Amino acid sequence: MTLRFLAAVAAVATAASAAAAGPLTMTTRMMIEKRVTAADGSTATQLVPANKAVPGDRITVVLAYRNTGTAPIGSLVLANPVPRNVLYRGSAAGSQTPELSIDGKTFGTLAELRVTTPQGATRAATASDVTHVRWRLSSPVAAGQGGELAFQAVLK
Amino acid sequence: MLSLALLLSTMANVHAETRAGTLITNVAATKVRGTEGDWIVSSNPATFLVVERLDVSLARIDDAAVTVTPEGVAIPFVLSNGGNGTEAFDITATLSDPTARIRLIAVDRDGDGRFDPAVDTALNPARTPRLEPGESLRLIAILDPATPDVTVAALELAARATTGSGPEGTVFTGRGDAGSDAVTGQTGAIARLVVPIGPGRSPVPVLAKSQTIRAPDGSANPVAGAIVTYRLDARFAAATAAVRIEDPIPAGTAYVPGSLMLDGARLSDVTGDDAGNADAAGIAVTLGDIPAAATRIVQFQVSIQ
Numbered sequence: 207m208t209l210r211f212l213a214a215v216a217a218v219a220t221a222a223s224a225a226a227a228g229p230l231t232m233t234t235r236m237m238i239e240k241r242v243t244a245a246d247g248s249t250a251t252q253l254v255p256a257n258k259a260v261p262g263d264r265i266t267v268v269l270a271y272r273n274t275g276t277a278p279i280g281s282l283v284l285a286n287p288v289p290r291n292v293l294y295r296g297s298a299a300g301s302q303t304p305e306l307s308i309d310g311k312t313f314g315t316l317a318e319l320r321v322t323t324p325q326g327a328t329r330a331a332t333a334s335d336v337t338h339v340r341w342r343l344s345s346p347v348a349a350g351q352g353g354e355l356a357f358q359a360v361l362k
Numbered sequence: 363m364l365s366l367a368l369l370l371s372t373m374a375n376v377h378a379e380t381r382a383g384t385l386i387t388n389v390a391a392t393k394v395r396g397t398e399g400d401w402i403v404s405s406n407p408a409t410f411l412v413v414e415r416l417d418v419s420l421a422r423i424d425d426a427a428v429t430v431t432p433e434g435v436a437i438p439f440v441l442s443n444g445g446n447g448t449e450a451f452d453i454t455a456t457l458s459d460p461t462a463r464i465r466l467i468a469v470d471r472d473g474d475g476r477f478d479p480a481v482d483t484a485l486n487p488a489r490t491p492r493l494e495p496g497e498s499l500r501l502i503a504i505l506d507p508a509t510p511d512v513t514v515a516a517l518e519l520a521a522r523a524t525t526g527s528g529p530e531g532t533v534f535t536g537r538g539d540a541g542s543d544a545v546t547g548q549t550g551a552i553a554r555l556v557v558p559i560g561p562g563r564s565p566v567p568v569l570a571k572s573q574t575i576r577a578p579d580g581s582a583n584p585v586a587g588a589i590v591t592y593r594l595d596a597r598f599a600a601a602t603a604a605v606r607i608e609d610p611i612p613a614g615t616a617y618v619p620g621s622l623m624l625d626g627a628r629l630s631d632v633t634g635d636d637a638g639n640a641d642a643a644g645i646a647v648t649l650g651d652i653p654a655a656a657t658r659i660v661q662f663q664v665s666i667q
Contacts, residue, residue, distance in 0.1 A: 230392060230394060230403050231403075232390055232391075232392055232403060232404070232405035232406075233405055233406055234388050234389065234390045234405040234406060234407075234408045235408045236386070236388055236408045236410060238410075241613075241614065241667075256408075256410040257410050257411065258410055258411050258412070258413045258542065258543055259386070259410055259411075259412060259413060260412070260413045260415045260446070260545060260547075261379035261380050261412070261415065261446050262379075262584055262585070264586060267388055267408075269390045269405065271392065279394060281394070282392060282393075282394060283392065283393040284390060284391075284392045285390065285391050285392070285393065286388065286389075286390040286391075287389070289386050289387055289388045290386070291380040291384060291386060291412070292386060292388075293583070293585070295585070295586070332579035332580070332581070333579060334579060334581065334583065360583075360585050360586070361380055361386065361412065362378065362379060362380045
């Protein structure tokens, strides 16, 4: 397996293009739930690409990955810090459920996480406390294959 | 029939909202375990801009009876920027008849409810300074008699966002903070306040709406699944005939069946069996004739979709 180190990529990446020239590419996009009213008065929810949003809008953060190399890639851990001013709400339908963290270090289910209050006490973590999500892929990604992962959030 | 249909349905800023013009950026990273160690691959940054939502509310500071005296009377009120951007507001004041006139609208800098030219600032034109998100400004309107016999029954105040106003969802492209778009919120970026005036007669009932939010996580964040309890305080300063209170269910929310209450007693959602009825479109409570000064309280709940 050959993998080139791509630490500098984040600084030069543009919003429109996937940021990798190596065998693994990752592309993220944010979608917003828009409620649209049909002619018969019924309403439905559509996901549209987010280029603007108002506080309270529901956002789906999507992460697409693909192995563009010729060998399988194993032990993939895809991590996504929850953007500032965005509150985690839950796993998106159809996506593998992510592991959650409130400090970027310890990951688990929400029920396993506890928040230390300024007074030194602890309380159960809520979805709004989540600062990072990550997905650990259980099987290697074959050459030419990829997938999508997603979580739901809301703009504060 | 007097219908008090509430147009002002304020989703108050119960939490710190993201300011208009903020860029929200998402970057993901992958850790790949290779034979020579771990490699980090980063994604592209996905970004969007936070739009300026325009909302405003007006409220009286007290419920004191207002009489226009020969030396003039000051009416204190408060304007709140309910949006997530900095915004100035134009204020208009209208009297129900020309027997009195509006001397000025001023910022009540010392908050004493009176106009002191040495301290308070008259607004001419009646435009507020730019207010921060959630900021409130105390104001006063001063009325003088225009004729010996003042018969004015009400002062109507209105405040309108200078960026623009209109039905919820009206967009002003590129006119929000930091180049963002601006869009009107549930108030339509316009607020109205009617102040009854006159000794012993107060024909204009006051309907005040407030809300509390309870989210599934126990917080007061207005997120999907949160229950909003609305409370309508209908204050009648005098006998009032054939009163009916109506309030539409705000867009993006759903009425919680069976949640309609009048003065603490539950009403059914069905039309005709009691004073209230409710459906997906709105609630209505028929109070009928109010014989004397009274306050009636209507409550109902919606869930945020």
